[in-house]
Amino acid sequence: MTDYDQKQIERKWQEKWQRMKIYHFDFESDKPIYSIDVPPRYASGPLHAGHAVHYTHIDFVARYKRMRGYNVFFPLCFDVNGIPIEERVERKLGITRKDIDRHKFIKLCSEFAEKNIKKMIEQYIKLGESMDPTIYYQTDAEYYRRLTQISFIEMYEKGLIYRGEFPVNWCPRCMTAMADAEIQYVERETSLNTIKFYFKNDQPEQILKYHGIGRDEKGFYVEIATTRPEMLPSCQIVAVHPKDERAPWLVDQILKVPFFDKEVKIVEDESVDPNFGTGIVMICTIGDKEDLKWVFKYKLPMEMCIDEEGRMTEICGKYKGLKIEEARKKIIEDLEREGYLIKKEPLKQNVGVCWRCKTPVEFILTKQWFLKTLPFKDLVLKTSNDIKWYPEFMKKRLEEWVNSLEWDWVISRQRYFATPIPIWECQNCGEIILARKEDCYVDPTRDPPPVEKCPKCGGKLKGSEEVFDTWMDSSISPLYNTFWHRDEKLFKKLYPMSLRPQAHDIIRTWAFYTILRCTLLTGEKPFENIMMGGFILSEDGTPMHASLGNVIDPLEIIEEFGTDAFRCYAASCS
Ligand SMILES: [Zn+2]
Ligand SMILES: [Zn+2]
Structure with missing residues (x-):
């Protein structure tokens, strides 16, 4: 074994296999077909060791099926559209996409992605992955985007697409709408501010025996605690729990919103948490998704106090134009100076943030395109039942997600580097x-x-x-692979595909959207089997992720120990 030079031998075989074209799918063969809907690797950076293990697992399936006599369809492919690439380019050049010409910016993104793709192809070869370059695709190519657009037109013609004014999750930094699945929750330190809301009418003395109710020279007031005092201008109602001892005194009374010439009614509602703050809460349009439920239940007006850029709107009086954080600071100062602020305490809170740039997500009203999703929950669940899941329990994750959905899918984005609508x-x-x-x-x-x-x-x-959400592209990968709208005969032969291998963190997105769209467009499931891969954790137990800076380059491992050693390690990860 001392004479074994893995570098030289591996290189020799890698070159020979390429020359022999032994991994190519044979369109003429009548052997049974095994087709793999390979996850198109995202082109925002090179592969790290976690990706390498994931793709090596998929490669094991391809090689096993070849040895079992199948004609294996195993495409080399990359996912290229979208925000992450735009962001990397913006950071690298220290600009935002609005600073330069749209098409120039798109070109920069494309060049950035091409460089990563070149590097990844080299990595795949060195890792011994046997994807077929003759059935190659990348999702930003015109031949691929053509299918994304055709699929949109067909869904539009079926009445599945509509435009609506709707509050959407919005990242004020990326200036784009976001799907629920793109929101991350992080713990943030904020302040809980207890504010006086004065009653419109005079009150009996007895009311003062209750906590959270007081009187000063300006009259009787209730105490309301909020982390978002900048939303006062869009306050619509105030609520208490029906079992709260104060409810009989408070319900239907009118309160005056501090600083804003506005009167709001007190209602009783089971969803109020009596233990939060003083147990009396203000409902504004719209701080978070919870508020949206109030909007529908109490038919509240959609008065928005935050705009697309994360600035206060005209209903905010002198705070108009301020950024959210500035407005919050200013309004707390003003409340304090005018005697409205009772106390301000630090509070740890879970905040929904943009998964890319970590800016807190806001709700704003925008015109967006939607794909009807809610009417097809049963269709997705039924199709998912017709697919064999590995491991079986992962199916539950899809089912829970589908059952929890409350909105249709927002498919439009206000970005540049993606498929145009x-x-x-x-x-x-x-x-x-x-x-x-x-x-x-x-x-x-x-x-x-x-x-x-x-x-x-x-x-x-x-x-x-406007452009599409990038899941609109990647969720038709089984249609692209099987020559949908390119070659009807091949489509009949290849669809549905045999296997969708994928990571479990994108069940809510890639798996869900693919099953939804392919079934809507073809009336049939997209694949027979779905196989979930796990994550490779870094030493401290967090998943390996480029944005966390804890990644290992697989080529460094290979350089030292050889490809076979790496693949042997991959085989031991399950
Ligand atoms: Zn017209
Ligand atoms: Zn963002």
């Missing part, structure tokens, strides 16, 4: 003109619409500047 809008009457399927791929920011002017009113048409 193939529509034009009449600037006069708002009529929507869809691209023709035969014209896709189109970029409405550059390409002319299929008709010269609005067929309804003759108005001028403007191409959409």
